[in-house]
Amino acid sequence: MTLLEEPPRSLRLRIDQTAIADNWRMLDALSGSAETGAAVKANAYGVGVEAAVPALLAAGARSFFVAHWSEVAVVRTLAGQASVSVLHGVRNDQEAAYARATGAIPVINSLHQAQVWSASGGGPCHLMVDTGINRLGIAPSEIGDPAIRALAIDTLMSHLASADEDSALNALQLQRFREAAAAVPAKRLSLANSAGIARGADFACDLTRPGLALYGGVPHPSLAGRIRQVAFPEAAILQIRHLAPGDCVGYNATWTAQRPTRAATVSIGYADGFLRQMGLGCALQHEGRALPLLGRVSMDMVVVDASDSTAKEGDFLEIPCELPEVSRRSGLSQYEVLTVLGQRFARN
Structure with a gap:
């Protein structure tokens, strides 16, 4: 049976790629001397990686972050030689092998993941340390474990729990992150998401990881009027x-x-x-x-x-x-x- 061309849909979604690029440039300026990456997980927060990644590349982004290994292939194709990192890390040998085949960089979140990565041959990786959100990441007490010491860590990362509000936890997490950084031989440090960028230079470190604000979200009052709808x-x-x-x-x-x-x-x-x-x-x-x-x-x-x-x-x-x-x-x-x-x- 010959299929006819699909008729025009009764739903349409316009994505303003110029707005994505402008939002990234604004966040990049707020990041100061830090490199500004881009979280493109969950299909670029719903707007579509096919629209988002080319716009972000054109604006200057060179470090992209996804959550699942199933998100890697399309982003890798769109991002070319740019870095693609997987926040959920490597759970098993299959994921470690996929990381090597695609060139994606795993974010190590546990002693088990560290062991999986080293057993697969090791190589550059990122390390997530939990400083108070209690989701993914090694505990600060695990930093000295031989499995962590064996890693070739590019970026030490953590994630802010309450960057969108004036919480004492922000300063506490920053302090804990600095203490962890003093004990980990990482090349770079990364702590700030979109709202974290708005909290100032102390949180920017070496690499920021904006997400929501790239796509029109305003996670901190200081960004109101500066983020464009996408x-x-x-x-x-x-x-x-x-x-x-x-x-x-x-x-x-x-x-x-x-x-x-x-x-x-x-x-x-x-x-x-x-x-x-x-x-x-x-x-x-x-x-x-x-x-x-x-x-x-x-x-x-x-x-x-x-x-x-x-x-x-x-x-x-x-x-x-x-x-x-x-x-x-x-x-x-x-x-x-x-x-x-x-x-x-x-x-x-």
Whole structure:
């Protein structure tokens, strides 16, 4: 059977690559003399590595970070000779062999991982030391272990737990990191994520690892007004309905028309990352006019009030994706709002 070309999708996502590059350059300037890398894990936080990595390369990024080994191949292809590091490290011989085959650098997180890497032949790696977030990383007390001493450590890393707020833990983690650095023969030090960069030069060290702020997130108040929005989703109107007073909309009939209402059913739902929490107090946009949501978000659809709009079937509506505002309204973190973007969007 001959398959026809796929028709145009009713969902589209415009990614502003210039904004990604501008955001990286701004964070690079804030990083001072430190190198500025880029976290591109989780498909570049949902915006797509195919759009993000070329933009970041063009801006000057040369060190990329992913979480899973399954993310390496596409980033390696896009990043060329740039460094690709895997934050979850090497759990077994297969992952160690894959690291060698791809040239990706593992971040060693435990004595077991150190032993796996050394047994596979060793070589350059990074080392994560836990200074207070209690996720991945060796304990400071394990720094002197022979398995750690046997490593060829390029970068000693840690991760801030509360960089987005004024917490005493930030200074404590920095102190613990400096103590660890004094005991580890690493070439470079890396501590700051996006919010950590905003905390100043003491946290920048030799290499910063921004993520969320590259893609439009504002994880620290000092970055407000300096980070550009990157993701711009749109969805098409599937049908216009004319509701009479008393007509209900959506699952569980949570909205009832009080007046004649021109309602538009729109091709986006929680399967596309537009979660029910995002619908609370939300309005889609058409030619500068707000179209408030009616009722609950469904898997594939929402309904909006188009009474004061000229929008018609087939027109595309703008979906709010200014991360700080959507986060404030929905109660979701900016990370969640962005990384749940679905796979049904046509992406530029």
